[in-house]
Amino acid sequence: GENVEQHPSTLSVQEGDSAVIKCTYSDSASNYFPWYKQELGKGPQLIIDIRSNVGEKKDQRIAVTLNKTAKHFSLHITETQPEDSAVYFCAASITTDKLIFGTGTRLQVFP
Amino acid sequence: DTGVSQDPRHKITKRGQNVTFRCDPISEHNRLYWYRQTLGQGPEFLTYFQNEAQLEKSRLLSDRFSAERPKGSFSTLEIQRTEQGDSAMYLCASSLRGPTGELFFGEGSRLTVL
Numbered sequence: 001g002e003n004v005e006q007h008p009s010t011l012s013v014q015e016g017d018s019a020v021i022k023c024t025y026s027d028s029a030s031n032y033f034p035w036y037k038q039e040l041g042k043g044p045q046l047i048i049d050i051r052s053n054v055g056e057k058k059d060q061r062i063a064v065t066l067n068k069t070a071k072h073f074s075l076h077i078t079e080t081q082p083e084d085s086a087v088y089f090c091a092a093s094i095t096t097d098k099l100i101f102g103t104g105t106r107l108q109v110f111p
Numbered sequence: 112d113t114g115v116s117q118d119p120r121h122k123i124t125k126r127g128q129n130v131t132f133r134c135d136p137i138s139e140h141n142r143l144y145w146y147r148q149t150l151g152q153g154p155e156f157l158t159y160f161q162n163e164a165q166l167e168k169s170r171l172l173s174d175r176f177s178a179e180r181p182k183g184s185f186s187t188l189e190i191q192r193t194e195q196g197d198s199a200m201y202l203c204a205s206s207l208r209g210p211t212g213e214l215f216f217g218e219g220s221r222l223t224v225l
Binding site: 097103 | 115142151152155156159166167202204212216217218219
């Protein structure tokens with residue numbers, strides 16, 4: 001079955017710096033790759049997603065890139081702010097019905 | 112608030128007891144999902160419904176677990192004869208079948224089995 005690896009597990013950056021989180025997936029049939037942000041005591045919230053027919057997608061300070069050949073995708077956050085501090089999860093799926101999540105990255109943005 | 116709501120938010124029980132969690136999805140969403148999340152891990156898929164039909168169940172869902180969505184609206188997840196290994200956050204999500212397929216998660220029900 002699908003397996004998703006995510007790294008780093010923790011990431012500390014200074015406010016204003018960029019943060020990059022990387023994921024690899026195993027099932028070449030996967031075609032949907034969302035990223036979720038989870039704040040303490042809350043459920044995950046979708047922040048951006050990408051489908052396999054697109055190589056890159058951007059939404060303000062957040063961007064995701066996908067390399068289907070290498071089976072990896074990355075989340076890029078620019079101009080980080082303290083409110084970006086949270087746990088970020090990547091996921092992969094053949095459809096949107098069953099997401100396989102990575103193990104998460106705890107991002108800390110220091111003022 | 113018209114998001115996904117889950118009840119109870121916290122449940123402490125003794126090993127061997129039965130527990131039931133309820134999920135109320137966003138009203139127009141026809142798909143409902145249950146995930147389990149343990150400390151330091153990502154959510155793991157358990158099962159999902161389209162309307163009242165349960166379409167897929169994970170192998171993680173042992174015989175002690177049962178989920179229902181009787182009228183295609185709210186859903187319940189029951190765990191019988193709880194074990195300490197069942198301690199986790201149980202997350203419910205809903206979506207509207209369509210091109211985006213975005214899952215909207217509730218805040219979860221945290222289970223502690225003593």
